[in-house]
Amino acid sequence: xxxxxxxxxxxxxxxxxxxxxxxxxxxxxxxxxxxxxxxxxxxxxxxxxxxxxxxxxxxxxxxxxxxxxxxxxxxxxxxxxxxxxxxxxxxxxxxxxxxx
Numbered sequence: 001x002x003x004x005x006x007x008x009x010x011x012x013x014x015x016x017x018x019x020x021x022x023x024x025x026x027x028x029x030x031x032x033x034x035x036x037x038x039x040x041x042x043x044x045x046x047x048x049x050x051x052x053x054x055x056x057x058x059x060x061x062x063x064x065x066x067x068x069x070x071x072x073x074x075x076x077x078x079x080x081x082x083x084x085x086x087x088x089x090x091x092x093x094x095x096x097x098x099x100x
Contacts, residue, residue: 027071034064 041057 024070024074027067027074031064031067031071034060034067038064 037060038057041053041060044053045057
């Protein structure tokens with residue numbers, strides 16, 4: 001039973017890695033693309049007018065906001081995992097004090 005569970009978890013791990021690459025991979029590139037698109041729409045709006053493109057700009061801005069929130073959450077999770085792994089300066093000082 002343990003071997004079967006181990007193999008299923010390995011398969012799940014590979015699927016989760018692929019999902020993560022699709023969902024969060026290239027986050028910086030997608031952010032840059034949306035920024036360029038929004039700037040382009042702004043320039044076109046100043047020159048011609050954006051009667052039909054307003055909804056597209058709004059959708060792009062919403063997508064950009066969601067990507068920024070995802071990036072922030074990802075950075076927060078990474079910082080917490082590093083803190084758990086390495087500890088912080090106060091914890092190290094406390095443990096050294098107790099040892100001495």
